[in-house]
Amino acid sequence: MLLERIYDEDLSHASYFIGCQATGDAIVIDPSRDISAYQELAKTNGMRIAHVTETHIHADFLSGTRELGNATGATVHLSGEGGEDWQYGYENERLTDGDIITVGNLELQVVHTPGHTPEHLSFLLTDTVTADEPGFMFTGDFVFVGDLGRPDLLDEAAGGVDTRYVGAAQLYRSLKEKLLPLPDYVQILPAHGAGSACGKALGSVPTTTVGYERTFSWWGRHLAAADEQGFVDELLEGQPDAPAYFGRMKRQNREGPTLLGTRPALPELDLDTVRAGLEKSALTFVDTRDQHGVHTGTVKDAINIPAWNKPAVHAGWVLDPESDHRPLVLLADGPDTAHHLRSHLIRVGIDNVEGFVTGFEGLPTFVPDMVAPQDLESIDYALLLDVRNKSEFAQGTIPGAKQxxxxxxxxxxxxxPETGTIISFCQSGVRNSVASSALRRAGHRVVELEGSYLGWQAALQQQADLQKQTALVK
Structure with missing residues (x-):
């Protein structure tokens, strides 16, 4: 048996390539929309991707199940559980609890594990050549390392009303009836790791076991004590903000993501052509540098999406391809960076990249307004905006800030505020630069706090140290 975990650091997303080396057949679970990694694995190992499946209708990324099935001719298997409201809108073979997918000498048993979502499935894998019992469970967003999939996303991102309480109760039963009866040695392979917004405290190690989670996880203690209410309360408390684009991902993943097919190389565009497009407001200019580069000067109304710092996540925050169809032009240091960014943008359904430029000489430019922490009190502003997550905000913020x-x-x-200046900050400045660029493009006057919250804390500490030194001298 061949088992490969393909991990996307950008979206904290894990997918799995599982192959039978005896027959050459393989299956991919929870694939990304950039399918090149799976095709390369199949080619390298002389295998054929015969099956593609996913654990549920994802909210945090655009699924590659349909794309990979179309490219390889693989059978697409999707959940038939959860009721009619949770059925996929494109052709597939429906799976229900207890079904078996056979991949050569491998068997994947379908386990309905609702809670995170009503249709959620997990897969128990048995290598029938060496064992007659499963040794692995692919849990999707059901069980993570040290945590569980949040049941409130349907409320937070998909227009649900109080579905979190039903989901939390379902999750408790799924754990009790479907996971805990398994042997301790069964390995758990989840769909996300640390940094994902699909839970609140995901571990950074790639796998865990049923026995470890049963013994040491927070939820294992509640189930051992049959404390369902305590379980629900702890599960729902302190969940992070759900990005707004999660709702779009849910809809598109259910309906069926647009097929991409083979994409041509991105062209390097002529600056005169780009200038003409910007003058007509017919293009969206994306500055792919980090915030330090942007703060030295950028193109007017450019969106900042750092190419090498979670570009898919940041793009999902500030670009809405459903309401703004203008093609994107990337500022990149060359074709490699441009193609890297495009491969990440498609993972959140942003497909309209027209090309790239390597400079912006002659284009309309501006320098983002900044304010030093020590000058904050001297600025007249309408809102001090903290763009960090609510959990970070709760741990401490600048007095007077709103989150x-x-x-x-x-x-x-x-x-x-409809008028006046917004002073914005995050923790270190990365998220703030992304959000501020989008707000400026939307017509707001935004001034960024230099160094963001860490810069403010450092200035506060510096002031305290200076006062202490002055007192000692006296």
Whole structure:
């Protein structure tokens, strides 16, 4: 048996390539929409991707199940559980609890594990050549390392009303009836790791076991004590902000993501052509540098999406391809960076990259407004905006600040002042630069706090040290 974990650091997403080396057949579970890694694995190992499946209708990324099935001719298997409201809108073979997918000498048993979502499935894998019992469970967003899939996403991102309580109760039963009866040695292979917004405290190690989670996890203690209410309360408390684009991912994944097929190389565009497009407001310019580069000067109304720092996540926060169909032009240091960014943008359904430029000489430019922490009190502003997550905000913020996370701010402009200056900050400046660029493009006057919250804390400490030194001298 061949088992490969393909991990996307950008989206904290794990997918799995599982192959039978005797027959050459393989299956992919929870694939990304950039399918090149799976095709390369199949080619390298002389295998054929015969099956593709996913654990549930994902919210945090656009699924590659349909794309990979179309490219390889593989059979697409999708959940038939959860009721009619949770059925996929494109052709597939429906799976229900207890079904078996046979991949050469491997068997994957379908286990309905609702809670995170009503249709959620897990897969128990048995290598029939060496064992007659399963040794692995692919749990999707059911069980993570040290945590569980959150049951409130349908409320937070998909328009649900109080579905979190039903989901939490379902999750308790799924754990009790489907996971805990398994032997301790069964390995758990989840769909996400640390950094994912699909849970609140995901571990950074790739796998765990049923026995370890039963013994040491927070939820294992509640189940051991038959404390369902305590379980529900702890599960729902302190969940992170859900980015607004999660709702779009849910809809598109259910309906069926647009097929990409073979994509041509991105062209390097002529600056005169780009200038003409910007003058007509017919293009969206994306600056792919980090915030330090952007703060030295950028193209007017450019969106900042750092190419090498979670570009898919940041793009999902500030670009909405459903309402803005203008093609994207990337500022990149060359074709490799441009193609890297495009491969990440498609993972959140942003497909309209027209090309790239390597400079912006002659284009309309501006330098983002900044304010030093020590000058904050001297600025007249309408709102001091903390774009960190609510959990970070709860641990401490600048006095007078209001919280609205970077992943939600563009979709909740009704909560922002219609006039006046907004001073914004995050923890170190990365998220703030992304969110601020989008708010400026939307017409707001935004001034970024130099160094963001860490810079403010450092300035506060410096002031305290200076006062202490002055007192000692006296």
């Amino acid at each position: 609205l996370s970077a992943g939600r701010v563009l979709w909740h402009q009704d909560l922002l």
